[in-house]
Amino acid sequence: MIIDFHGHVGSFDSIGARQDADRILRAMDMAQVDLACVFNIGHGDASKANQLTAEFVAQHPDRFIGFLFVTPHYPEEMEAEMIRGADELGLKGIKIYPPYFNRSVEDAIWDPIFSFAHQRKLPVISHTDGTDPIVNPNNGEPQMFVPWAKKYPGANIVLAHAGNFRTGRQSCVRAARSCPNIYIEICTSWRHFRSIEDLVEGAGEDRVLYGSDLPLIDPRIHTGRVLTANISDDAKRKILGDNAARLLHLS
Ligand SMILES: [Zn+2]
Numbered sequence: 001m002i003i004d005f006h007g008h009v010g011s012f013d014s015i016g017a018r019q020d021a022d023r024i025l026r027a028m029d030m031a032q033v034d035l036a037c038v039f040n041i042g043h044g045d046a047s048k049a050n051q052l053t054a055e056f057v058a059q060h061p062d063r064f065i066g067f068l069f070v071t072p073h074y075p076e077e078m079e080a081e082m083i084r085g086a087d088e089l090g091l092k093g094i095k096i097y098p099p100y101f102n103r104s105v106e107d108a109i110w111d112p113i114f115s116f117a118h119q120r121k122l123p124v125i126s127h128t129d130g131t132d133p134i135v136n137p138n139n140g141e142p143q144m145f146v147p148w149a150k151k152y153p154g155a156n157i158v159l160a161h162a163g164n165f166r167t168g169r170q171s172c173v174r175a176a177r178s179c180p181n182i183y184i185e186i187c188t189s190w191r192h193f194r195s196i197e198d199l200v201e202g203a204g205e206d207r208v209l210y211g212s213d214l215p216l217i218d219p220r221i222h223t224g225r226v227l228t229a230n231i232s233d234d235a236k237r238k239i240l241g242d243n244a245a246r247l248l249h250l251s
Contacts, residue, residue: 003244006211031219039095105144118152130168149179173202205235
């Protein structure tokens with residue numbers, strides 16, 4: 001089974017990526033993706049974003065898994081919205097996007113999110129970027145997730161985009177090696193040669209997850225990177241689905 005750990009609900013008109021479930025399913029079928037995790041980061045009002053995610057998933061519940069989204073701009077609303085998202089809307093993970101909120105991942109304002117994920121054993125996927133955190137403090141430098149992973153071992157923290165380029169990937173590997181509950185998701189528009197092999201050699205085949213960033217990026221690009229990588233068939237199976245199934249409690 002192939003599980004895509006990174007997909008978006010909502011349209012991105014500037015690049016022609018539309019929220020069109022049938023079109024997205026066709027793209028998933030072409031990449032042989034069985035299930036896609038999706039989230040909506042397009043609304044400051046998290047309850048609206050989560051409602052739209054739940055409605056999107058309800059069109060094809062056999063193909064999509066919804067993740068909830070919360071923003072640290074409204075800390076007093078976060079916990080109630082996470083409970084609603086998980087218990088009423090059936091959302092199975094949490095997405096955070098630090099670059100939107102002018103809040104470093106090190107800020108205590110994120111604590112309730114990681115705490116909730118720990119209590120509920122949910123995965124938290126965050127945008128990451130290996131840019132120098134002194135230059136770009138809000139981009140989600142991978143090392144910033146280490147204290148949260150240590151404080152909340154029940155939360156499985158997924159570093160989306162694998163830090164986006166070479167120094168970011170190296171930082172993701174260091175983070176994963178220091179915490180058993182840190183995972184690395186591969187979708188990115190930075191596709192250096194041997195990137196999958198480096199992640200597997202550095203962090204281990206149990207800690208790398210396939211994601212596509214659909215509908216922004218063709219899901220075949222990243223299945224292709226995994227399928228053609230110089231790693232074992234077992235490692236490919238784990239990256240493309242088995243590791244995600246474990247985090248989503250499907251196996
Ligand atoms: Zn994305």
